[in-house]
Amino acid sequence: MAHSETHVEGTNYLNCQKGIWSWMTTLDHKRISLMYLFTISFFFFFGGLAALVVRTELFAAGAQFLTPKQYNNFFTIHGVVMVFLFIVPGIPAVMGNFLLPLMIGAKDVAFPRLNLLSYYIYLIGAAMAVISLMPIESLPFINQSFSDWLVHTAGLGGPVDTGWTFYAPYSLAKSGTHSAVIWMTGAAFVLGFSSILTGLNFIVTVHKLRAPGMTWGRLPVFVWATYATAIIQTLATPVVGISLLLVIMERVFGVGIFDPTLGGDPILYSHLFWFYSHPVVYIMVLPAFGVVGEILPVFSRKPIFGYKMVCGATFGIALIGFVVWAHHMFVSIGDTAAYVFSFLTFFVAVPTAVKVFNWVSTMYKGSISFNTPMLYAMAFVFLFMIAGTTGIYLATLAVDVFYHDTYFVVAHFHYTMQGGAVIGLIAALHFWFPKMTGKMYNETVSKITFVLVFVGFNLTFLPQFVLGMKGMPRRYFDYTGLENFDLLQTLHATSTIGAYINALGYFLALVNLLYFFVFGKTKAPANPFNSLSLEWQTQSPPIHENFAETPIVTEWTYGYGTKKEA
Amino acid sequence: MSNPTISNAIESGPPHVHHMDAPTAYHAAKLGMWLFLATEVLLFGGLFTAFALYRYVYFAEFQTASVNLDWRMGALNTAFLIFSSFTAALAVDAAQHGNNAKVRRNVLITLFCGFVFLIVKYFEYKSKVHYGLFPYAVKGFENFLFTGSLFLAIGASGVVIFTHNAKLRLPTILASIALVVSFYFLKHTIATIEFDLANLFPFGHAHHPKDVWEFNGPEFNAAYKSYFGLYYCMTGLHALHVILGMGILFWVYLKALNNRFSPNYYTPVELGALYWHLVDLIWIYLFPLLYLVG
């Protein structure tokens, strides 16, 4: 291998080896992180376009330019691509891969080959998902007999229209329209495998590769968050793996597990699915908590408030997240179970509130500078508070029965996922951009894109809370003739306009970063934001081995405003 | 990360990893394997949950349906798997003492037991298909056999080529071709072989009420379909793990052929054995659940 023992001056992980092949076979966690970043960004725009198609259709009542079937396809594409291809690998695989070894002072993750393998497994899963989205029967360049073979033998034939949850009666239906459920669930299974291997790698890395002196009490909160995420990734994903595998078995062999006509219980599918898919929202949002926990102290020049509580709350959320899954199914499960799960769900609010309190207290009386990452982090705290409090509404059994399957749920979900996970990812990309690329970006442009994202996001999803409260059901193709029609019309139109602004904001933000990555002239110093954590103590971008010498940690990461700062 | 120029030489130290020392690498690999086993427990956990629920809901039907499984076949397979687990543990012990010949011997016995397990399983499935207890029309079981041997041969050749053992490359490829060709010509003959423990041990009674229970007939109601669906999913997934475990142990065997193991380095034997023990553990629960208490 070409791991140079002697470090050549002026080289870094980006230029130490040249050529596509050196990237494709790299075992360097930093390069793998960048490969993930480019892949998930592609799928982010792909899923975003599907969302814009859905929003455009809903701009006015009545059919605009889609058929109801195509509408179902598009919201399913949006959900599947965003959840399985973008957010789940989002912060853990991109930021976790890049930062985890750097933050604990290791040279790499514990199993570099496994890390590369997870990336390729992710690519295989992504390819399966993309193949399953092809509308085979309407492709002009495929002849009739080949198209028949693809549809009837290979199980392809058009995007899935089950929604991203693949709920049992929909995903098992064989009659009528063809759709590539087998391929899509297979893709989700493969992507889950990639997620498991990444999580496993991170857990072992944190246990075995911490630098001398990097005790558990000195770990940055991002490492704690990534570790908690990794536990969920490793232990929750197999359950969805088996439930998707059973759906495939059921479609291929006709065994009766979930199909009521074959003696199955479709609600069991929902149980197994949500046993993964509720913890999975913490896979998405916990690393974002970690990111915010890193950004706020740096730009407030204050130690993080209640470090132990922050780390404990991270684990509290991860653990409680395992016992609340059935609150997604309040209207389909029995009464006893609904009471129990409603009761348990309230407990998630406690550690979450602890975290919000700690973030706000970290900023309190700090000397805050409003750089772009800080703006995103503060937006995160604000948006996540709305997301959390509306979550309480949905945890309450009586209220949820009313709000179930309305736009209120859609809005709540997007406030947590987009206002939480995506804003967290964008904040992280801005904050660690100098470290990852060795360049600086233009602050003014970044701030403009921030305003677009923030305004666009709220314009899209605040009206959706009202839509839900006024009784607009989710996943409806048309809302002509519903109660409060005029109000619904106005709110839908507002939401669509907001979606366009939001999309423009994200597009400009990422193009801005990409432009300065490729063409940027300003070289970044090793530590432009004057952070104390370990990844900033090596050069920007880091050398292939991360640190010229193994660092020895003697202090806590968050000593801002204390003796260490001159 | 061994140096390519010396990778064919016989060496018995741990491979050099650039980012951690050897004992850390050993413990990291073992923790990683335990975590992977944890995911396997939860993977099968979904199936166990489904089984528990349907056994509760369709209590009487599950009792009746489970009689169709021959517990003697299950017990035989349990014994084989426990013995193979024992030899796998002995292989680790041998590697810890640096005795590569003993590692090879124990791994071969383990592989043999795994193979016997699969053969017994094959005859069980075959009898179920014969009595119409399989939920899907399977025609040409012999083609299934042929495809299986093809994958086995490709996998084995792949493992040998992947381990860079120049001495073994040609013999393995030839043996693989011979295996595939002989299976192709003998598949019809093999498919006619019958094996039923009831002929050897005529006590107990596993009845196959062929004329009553056509799978899609009116008597064979949804509950029975549930039972057999779960039976095939659970044992099928387990059999897949047996095959994967055999693949890993075969790779360990090839390393032992190169005398790669020493008291300082035996990580692959330990990891392969851990995986194999998990296969045994799952079966320890599957056997009473499916064959004995229903």
Added chain:
Amino acid sequence: MSNEHKHDNQDVESHDHELGHIVPFKIYVTIFSSLIGLTILTVVVAKAPIFHFGNSINLVIAMLLASVKASLVSLFFMHLKYENPITWMYVFFPIFLLFIMMAGVFIDNPMRTLP
């Protein structure tokens, strides 16, 4: 390559500088014979008419015996007995989750009133 960093963290991984524990051969043989014995016991309890206490009780007995066997395999064949607390945690936490999953399913379906 010789200058690898050492892990001097004073926590559970502090004994990481040696490899795994060597179990005496006699223990392996004992465990193997107990496993075979327990398998025979499982079959006898399930099949012999005098041990028929009712389906639920027999299920519990069978699962308990299986758990004893599984513990023997994991403790001695898999060397779990000599592993550090981290490994123990990652053995028990998934099993705990499995029980949570079953509990969640069982407080729903059997107590659900179907139309």
